[in-house]
Amino acid sequence: DAKTTQPPSMDCAEGRAANLPCNHSTISGNEYVYWYRQIHSQGPQYIIHGLKNNETNEMASLIITEDRKSSTLILPHATLRDTAVYYCIVRVGGGSARQLTFGSGTQLTVLP
């Protein structure tokens, strides 16, 4: 089953790029990688997802390595409001037991 590994915490200076890594070395070829964030125990907020190619939207960029064993979420200009727990998520299991697995996440703290 695919699982994710993330650093427990990271700091980033306000205005600088925040680069959050995720290892998903056992991911299968047709599985997407999703990123969500959660602020103060609110509901997680969708950020971005990708399969093979790099992706960009108004919130962030997602860089996936060619072997798909890891990815990096990039917040190009971090603000104080980006302080949150960031989750890298993949699907595990098969059939009716298929589910999204949230790892322990990375607590990103944006410093003024």
Added chain:
Amino acid sequence: KAGVTQTPRYLIKTRGQQVTLSCSPISGHRSVSWYQQTPGQGLQFLFEYFSETQRNKGNFPGRFSGRQFSNSRSEMNVSTLELGDSALYLCASSDQIILTSGRTQYFGPGTRLTVL
């Protein structure tokens, strides 16, 4: 569009009681998933409903059950509450089954359940 709503937002129960939580998805969304979040176990998938049918299920005991109505609203029930059931229960909606390729799910604010 209004977001995902959950009621109640806070709930206190005692051991042995049962509880029912409600989730209204984003208009037009037919998939509702439920998650449990605790400090020790993190976010764990409970189950997903789509078009009134349970499509996927996580590793939780049978005390945890759910259902979905024809208007896509969903309820989750926990019977014979235990202290360890204290958690933030989150629901999320999507326009398709979330485990199909590339579907995004949108989370509600959660229901904070405390079991005494």
